[in-house]
Amino acid sequence: MIFALIAYAVAMIAANLLVATFGPSVTAINAFLLIGLDLTLRDLLHFRLKTWQMGGLIIGTGLITYGLNPASGMIAVASAVSFLAASIVDWAIFVKTTGSWIKRANVSNTAGAAVDSLLFPTIAFGALMPEIVALQFVAKVSGGAVWSYVLEKKLKHELL
Numbered sequence: 071m072i073f074a075l076i077a078y079a080v081a082m083i084a085a086n087l088l089v090a091t092f093g094p095s096v097t098a099i100n101a102f103l104l105i106g107l108d109l110t111l112r113d114l115l116h117f118r119l120k121t122w123q124m125g126g127l128i129i130g131t132g133l134i135t136y137g138l139n140p141a142s143g144m145i146a147v148a149s150a151v152s153f154l155a156a157s158i159v160d161w162a163i164f165v166k167t168t169g170s171w172i173k174r175a176n177v178s179n180t181a182g183a184a185v186d187s188l189l190f191p192t193i194a195f196g197a198l199m200p201e202i203v204a205l206q207f208v209a210k211v212s213g214g215a216v217w218s219y220v221l222e223k224k225l226k227h228e229l230l
Contacts, residue, residue: 071118078111079131086135086149090142094195094202101187101206106213109182110221112157113175116164124161128153148194156186175218176211183210 085104088096115124132150135142160182167174187207191199 074111074114074118075127078108078115079127079134081105081107081111082128082131082149082153083135083138086132086142086145087139089194090135090139090145094191094199097191097202098205098209101209102213102216104213105183105186105206105210106179106215107217108153109156109160109179109186109210109214110175110217112160112182113164113171113178113218114221114225116161121161124157125154128157144196145194148190148192151193152186152189155189156182159185172218172222176215179214179218180211183207183214186210 081104085100085108088100088104112124115127119127129150132146132153135149136146160178163181164174164178167177184207187203187210191202191206195202
């Protein structure tokens with residue numbers, strides 16, 4: 071549980087700082103590696119955290135991002151807003167979906183990725199960027215699928 075919390079926070083903060091440093095060009099790589107991991111860890115944390123705790127984790131990582139790099143202000147705001155909205159959608163879909171954890175995680179990750187992919191670049195860069203939105207969505211869903219299979223193999227006994 072502690073590892074999942076730390077990995078979630080580190081991945082989100084790293085993704086935010088990379089975008090603040092390199093701009094939209096790094097968002098697809100971030101989406102696959104880091105946000106895909108965050109989406110999947112969020113589904114794992116659904117079993118362990120209360121809703122307010124997950125909200126606090128998301129807002130807290132946004133504040134840490136801002137504290138580490140005040141120039142990342144809109145990136146941190148965009149991240150917190152989009153991840154909070156995506157978390158609500160992800161959670162609602164996750165709890166309504168039946169079946170195995172991996173099925174529930176991937177279905178809810180797809181919905182969460184759609185919300186996050188639309189909101190994050192639009193807020194962070196102040197414009198709707200359809201190519202970035204589409205690329206992020208595909209990368210987040212793909213990354214989330216890869217991470218869900220990795221975590222399911224490693225934590226199978228905890229997800230039953």
